[in-house]
Amino acid sequence: MADDINKDNLLEHISDIVNKYSESLKNTKDLASLNRLEISTLGRKSELTTILKQIKDLKDPQEKKAVGQQANFAKKSIEDLILKRRDSIKSDYLAGVESKEKIDVTIPGRRIETGHIHPITQMTQLCEDIFMRMGFDVCYPYAIDDDFHNFEAVNIPPNHPARDSWDTFWTEDDQIAITHTSSMQNRILTSSQPPIRVIVPGRCFRNEATDARHEHTFTQIEGVYVDKGINLTHMLGVLKEFFSKFYEREVDVKFTPDYFPFVEPGGMMSLSCILCNGKGCSVCKKTGWLEILGCGMIHPKVLEMANIDSNTYSGFAWGFGVERLIMLKYDINDIRYFYSGNLDFLKQF
């Protein structure tokens, strides 16, 4: 190998490299190919580097010097050429690039699809968050519960006519697809000490035919508040506070009597219509009020069935439907969309 290395060979080789490279450089049209060319000519594994490494094998210091100078000169001149070529490629590219690349900005962007969270889940979370800020814990109901928890423990004994208000699905072994999330009330009251503040969001069932306004499956948020000195004004106040935070503005509430065996007094609570601010519109049927939930002061029997002394403690409870809030908020005309699995519906939320 050492025999092949002589001054003339090397000098000739250097000159070849410079020629070959100058030729290639002219054909280099973009920065990427220029970079590749730079690596192949000046890089670790290039011919020029190899020559530079071989110089040390020349015996004659004069030759060493001559070849060294020539090689370094070649390297320097190639580097200069690259620099110039790079500048020229850049300026060629930049000249007019922006006008060439002008686009129609109104063409739609390419979307990255993410999934959508069901509006019932979103709305339930929103309600949970507001109630949690107000100091309520959250617990969830069973789907299938027994007669005691769904009915008897909330003061609806067997054969009571009030049972007609809850069209019930019964399982083959006489358990109940819960008709309301009040099914948890006795467990909540039994397992904790006042002050008790809990909400129970969950899926409920009513055995009724479905149409645009009725679903046999729906989501309810029930809540209970039991403490010393809790009175009717507090029930109105807490629910007014919730809905004012929910709608991000002050709403008025109105209580009208209705009969639920687990509360006394019991009634329906209405909100000042959020669409017309109580002036009267088609949504509130010109009344200015929207009936939104059932509520009342917890019946002493319900407290006593949970071993809470009704002479010392009092409380209130309520329940409202999540779907109704969503339908009001988005002006949805058919409740059956919620369980339809229709992606055209779900992807809008």
Next chain:
Amino acid sequence: MLISHNWLKKYIPDLDDKVDKNKLAELLTESLAEVEQIIPIRQELDMIVCAEVVDVQKVPESTKLSLCKVITSQNGQQKTVVCGAPNVRAGIKVALALPGGQVIDGHSQNKTMMTIEQRELMNITSEGMICSARELGLSNDHEGILILETEMELGKDLSTILKDFVYEIENKSLSHRPDCFSHEGIAREIAAVCNLTFVDTYQDMPLVPSNKLPFELKVKVEKEVCPRFNAICIADINILPSPLWLQSSLSAVGVRPINNVVDIANYVMFDKGQPIHTYDYNKITGSKLIVKYAKNNEKAKFLNEKEYTLNDSMMVIANAENTENVAGIIGGSNSEISNKTRNIIIEAGNFNMYSIRKSSASLGLRTESSTRYEKGLDPSITIKGIKSVTGLVLDLAQGEIASDLIDYYPEPKLEKIVELDLTQVKRFLGIELITKDILNYLKRLHFKIAEEEKISALTSVPDSNIIIKVIVPTFRSDINIPNDLLEEIARVYGYSNINPSLPIKDLKATVPNIGMLFARKTVNTLSNLGFNEVLTYSFVGEKLYKSLNLDIKKCLAVKNPISPELGFLRNSLIPNLIEKTIQNSSKYDNLKIFEQGRVVFRETGEDKLHIQPNHLAGVVLSKNYDEILFFKIKGIVEKLFEELVIENIEFIDLNGSDLLKQSVHKGRSANININGENIGIIAEISPEILLNNLEIEGRIAFFELDATKLSQQSKYTKHFNKLSVYQESIRDLTLVLPSEIKYIQLVDNINSLDIKELLRIEYLDLFIDTKDNKEQRSITIRLVLQSFEKTLSENEINTILDLILSNLKNKLQINLKA
């Protein structure tokens, strides 16, 4: 329930002067029950007067028309009216619509109004029209003209009797208030709320028989089931049409007038709330009524002409031989009052609400009567009912009392006394009322206060215990405890006068629910991964399960489903999700959906409740047959576990007893174990099911996890791995695996060396080629090496690689691919 405004005036004479009807509806809604609407009744009728027909002549050349002379006052001028009714005759009193007057067009279907004009008929000038019941809006009867009672005053403006408003009140909120299923009850409420004078017109007159028909009553049921039974016989009555006021009242509340006796019975029910039954005395075999239980499988036909099968828990009223009525629900046709009826028996009973409700439910028969009994009627009012009916029958159908008033009442109901601590008003309702007002509110609702004169400090808010004894009227069966009285006070005070306030509360922080945190994390992760959340019914059906080769018998059945498709409770989220996938598949080529919710198993736990864990399931559809969908969904599950910080995950061959075993691809299905516990399944749907049962193009893969168990495995907190400042080195190895060796064994083998510089192993690729007629499986893995002490040299890296390769070769016969 319909309540007539005119009828209410019987109890509140100054109603019209004091409250406008819209205000009244508003007050009722705010204090009692929602008034759904105010319906105008016959408001457009005009210029209709009482006239007497004095002469009737046939109109020549007409087969139907009569020329009638009528007078509208005793000495007044005769008017000429042409009338086509067959029943017009001299001597009767009729409703005459005068020219310019308005009646309902008897020929129109939708009850449009028509104006009466003076007009020529067959060369005769007709000065008005004699009206039928339909033209007056009383009933649909248009066969002939309405004949008025002889007592009706000539020239009387009949529209004052006929015009009315009806309040439609929502029943549901009154299911504890049987007393309010009557005009008397609603009038009492209105008087209390509006602070008006309530006039009770009932007169408790003695009923003395003038002659006696044989009659006997026997009660053969427990006194709890039939607490009271009143009956009386009336002889020699005349069945006639009812007077106009009675027909008008009934038709206003939606009841068709029939004859005086039937109308009186209905009127008293709607007036006092006490259902009344009347029998044709002559049809009652043995002249006796027996209250007893029906025989099992006894067949009987009732007034609605339908046949029913009775059983021995149903209370019936029978004659000496046969069943006449189902007590409190429906009467029989045998003893129905007819035009020939001369002698009647009037019945006013009180029956147990639960018994009536049960019979009514098992017969599938609800009537005005059963609706009232089901609420628990007051036995004290039967006597009021029967005396009112008797009085009206004697008045309107003549006749005479023909038996004693039978009063079976083994255990008279007493007035209840409920004690109320007046300080509770402030404590429970949060309102400050002075004692005098509290007492007044109660008295306005007919409560009496015992020893009222002893109550002191009437004009201040009660602050120390003042306990009053409130005597509850018997009709208020719903008032039992002090809270019931507090509600009454609040209602009369007016809920709209009560201002909201917030309770003062402690600073106790709430504890986040583990299930909630878990659900929120999974929902967010999966939606970030492109999954859409759907919610499906908790119900499933046999057809759907069959299409997935699943056994519906493993699901808990619903006894009374809406439809067979919703006849069972889901034991997996997958079937409904597959159904939703298919429903969306025509529109979406690639879709990813998930659901989170409870499933229900047939098995029960210690608390006797069915085991019903929360499940989390996702389904992916792809129409690209080339990709192995299993790995796509496995990647999603692995990413989810990473986000939830769940470790020690194993994917193992599917358990033979897995619920979904029959639905899945046998070569692409696995169970997932975490810390050795099975928490779910991940699989592709069997190609045969896709092709033959679901007929869908593409592949479906899914995962289903027990979220309840999973949430307990989640650590929620991620842990931080310290970062090395030295360079990482990457080495890719392609290894040939013997056919029985799984990837996980390869990884475990390398990990077992516990090389501290080995940062991680990444899977890169799998390929299968054929060598010597044998399939050869090669896997390319990437080793990432890094030290915390220095940059690893080539030599050090090679030493590690040699160690790994020799161990793989020795233990698993895994070789580097040549």
